Amino acid sequence: MSYEQLGKDIIQSVGGEKNINNVIHCATRLRFTLNDEQKVDKEKLDKMEGIIGAVSKGGQFQVIVGTHVADVYKEISKSISPSSNSGDNTVKKPIGTLIFDVISRSFSPLIGALAGAGMLKALLTVLTSLNILAADGETYKVLAGASNAVFYFLPIFLGITLSIRLGVNAYVGGAIGAALLEPNITGLASVESPHFLGIPLVMSDYSSSVFPIFIAICIYALLDKQLRKFIHKDLQLFLVPMLCLMLIVPLTILVFGPFGVNVGNLIGDAIVFLSSKSGIITGAIVGISWTYLTVLGLHWGLVPIILENIAKGGDPIYAMAGMAIFAQLGVALGIFLKTKDKKLKTLAGSTFLPGALSGVTEPIIYGLLTRYKRTFIYVSIAGGLGGAMSGLAGVKMEVFAFVSVLSLPAFSPLAIQAIIALGTIILATVITMFFGFEDKKKANAVEEISNGVEEKTNTEKSEVILPHAVKSTTIVSPLAGNVIPLSSVDDAAFASEAMGKGMAIEPSEGKLYSPVSGVVSTIFRTGHCIAVVSDDGVEVLIHIGIETVKLKGKYFDVKVEEGATVKQGDLLIEFDLEQIKNEGYQSTTPIIITNTANYSDVIGTKKAAIKPGEDLMTVVV
Numbered sequence: 314m315s316y317e318q319l320g321k322d323i324i325q326s327v328g329g330e331k332n333i334n335n336v337i338h339c340a341t342r343l344r345f346t347l348n349d350e351q352k353v354d355k356e357k358l359d360k361m362e363g364i365i366g367a368v369s370k371g372g373q374f375q376v377i378v379g380t381h382v383a384d385v386y387k388e389i390s391k392s393i394s395p396s397s398n399s400g401d402n403t404v405k406k407p408i409g410t411l412i413f414d415v416i417s418r419s420f421s422p423l424i425g426a427l428a429g430a431g432m433l434k435a436l437l438t439v440l441t442s443l444n445i446l447a448a449d450g451e452t453y454k455v456l457a458g459a460s461n462a463v464f465y466f467l468p469i470f471l472g473i474t475l476s477i478r479l480g481v482n483a484y485v486g487g488a489i490g491a492a493l494l495e496p497n498i499t500g501l502a503s504v505e506s507p508h509f510l511g512i513p514l515v516m517s518d519y520s521s522s523v524f525p526i527f528i529a530i531c532i533y534a535l536l537d538k539q540l541r542k543f544i545h546k547d548l549q550l551f552l553v554p555m556l557c558l559m560l561i562v563p564l565t566i567l568v569f570g571p572f573g574v575n576v577g578n579l580i581g582d583a584i585v586f587l588s589s590k591s592g593i594i595t596g597a598i599v600g601i602s603w604t605y606l607t608v609l610g611l612h613w614g615l616v617p618i619i620l621e622n623i624a625k626g627g628d629p630i631y632a633m634a635g636m637a638i639f640a641q642l643g644v645a646l647g648i649f650l651k652t653k654d655k656k657l658k659t660l661a662g663s664t665f666l667p668g669a670l671s672g673v674t675e676p677i678i679y680g681l682l683t684r685y686k687r688t689f690i691y692v693s694i695a696g697g698l699g700g701a702m703s704g705l706a707g708v709k710m711e712v713f714a715f716v717s718v719l720s721l722p723a724f725s726p727l728a729i730q731a732i733i734a735l736g737t738i739i740l741a742t743v744i745t746m747f748f749g750f751e752d753k754k755k756a757n758a759v760e761e762i763s764n765g766v767e768e769k770t771n772t773e774k775s776e777v778i779l780p781h782a783v784k785s786t787t788i789v790s791p792l793a794g795n796v797i798p799l800s801s802v803d804d805a806a807f808a809s810e811a812m813g814k815g816m817a818i819e820p821s822e823g824k825l826y827s828p829v830s831g832v833v834s835t836i837f838r839t840g841h842c843i844a845v846v847s848d849d850g851v852e853v854l855i856h857i858g859i860e861t862v863k864l865k866g867k868y869f870d871v872k873v874e875e876g877a878t879v880k881q882g883d884l885l886i887e888f889d890l891e892q893i894k895n896e897g898y899q900s901t902t903p904i905i906i907t908n909t910a911n912y913s914d915v916i917g918t919k920k921a922a923i924k925p926g927e928d929l930m931t932v933v934v
Contacts, residue, residue, distance in 0.1 A: 320388030328352030338386040343376040365811045419475040433460035434712035468526040479534035492562045493519035521624040523617035528569040592704030596633040600700020603637035627709030635716030636699025640692040643741025672715030685750040699737030788930040790923045791828045794820040813909035816917045823890040827879045840869030852908040859899040
């Protein structure tokens, strides 16, 4: 492969040199900031040899190249003008893109807590309905407190994550959210005609609210940056937070809070109104569009509305949208049942089960739907019909949880939602199996090639000599933590196994050790990613965290040099796990066998928790 030619082809496919505002790269992908994404020929990129795929995400157009990304990047850098590669990311983005980006990055650190608490709420619903727990009992109250906390104190958590996203003091942001729930302020609701400096106060219940804190923190971020221009640095430590709290909290209760509550109520009431007038049409639209909104990352924009609706008694949006998720599960199941390709069957099965249990279906979207584009039609048909039926039945989500088989108790009426969900899965499965999922010519060509290989193998079988038993290489864990399947990683390139097979670990401490004895082949300059080639040729890529390239090396301390010879268990990198999490990044660490194609299989451990040096994977030759 000529990296020079590949670089030129990529530049042409993203709209040419003049369309490139900036380009950087991480461990596996080129990250373009483009002037106009409409000029991108994504279809050409997806088919290009040497390219795994392309996706628009987080205001960047990302071209997934693989471990040779640095070589391609060098060629691209030679071909574009210095101004295009200045590292300046100040390109103006559409206001809509910025809003959804802020919402997405503010909620993403909380999704685990929200989903876990939601599932606990659903479990309590089941236990009380079966009379296993009494709703007025002490055991129930303890568990209810655990499940309610993240929702009740949501303004505090959002104050922290949103402040991180906007680059201001996260704990001042959290304090602003906490003030809205502080007893002195909540107690004013029982006071007749409360006021502040003679101005009447309109008191509201801000627990579980979203819009008021969003407005308050956005204004706080602007105020903080302005104050720092005028206040001497020696006084900023206490004076800036004091003035921000003194101004923002009263303004939130006087202005931002009532405005945010009214906006949230207005949007929520409008959707409920549409559902009441025509649940079928509303449900069909939501069920059809949800998959496409997810691909674009725009579904996060509806999360605040969903949470506001739940706080008021129930949300119909996620009940209808959830049918798109069940339709995606149906397509994955249909492909699993229909295909004869072992690798594709493994991929479909490994994306179906986590999706059904957790509701995380991005691996299905990016690993199957975008690969076999006609399946988007199947998802639209099944999701639209399911959404229409859910809207007609008036189903609502009463507690927030990712839509999955396990979270069905979060909906009311449960039985109707369960029947519609099952019907949606069956419909999508049947359509996929009946109409197929790939072009017939392509399928026939693949079948012919497979048959040819099989015939050749059978013919030459007697000539094959196996001098010894099947070889394998053991990859030990480079980290301490909890083991998760690669399909559960919140990154399509890893979850779909496009980079290769492997496992992932949620680390419990910030030390990364060598999983094999060999040579350090690559160290990314920001220290978040490293590759080691074992003595017998297995290429192991370790990517600490998701999107952590944006930290630009902060919190990572690399202990070895590129080209160094290491032994299994040698310390490679130290990283500040807590600071990475505090910055709002996921610490999930994929461990990938990037030359998977050279081996017959990669078998992962079944352990839930693991220590450095314990067996993580077996690579079978």
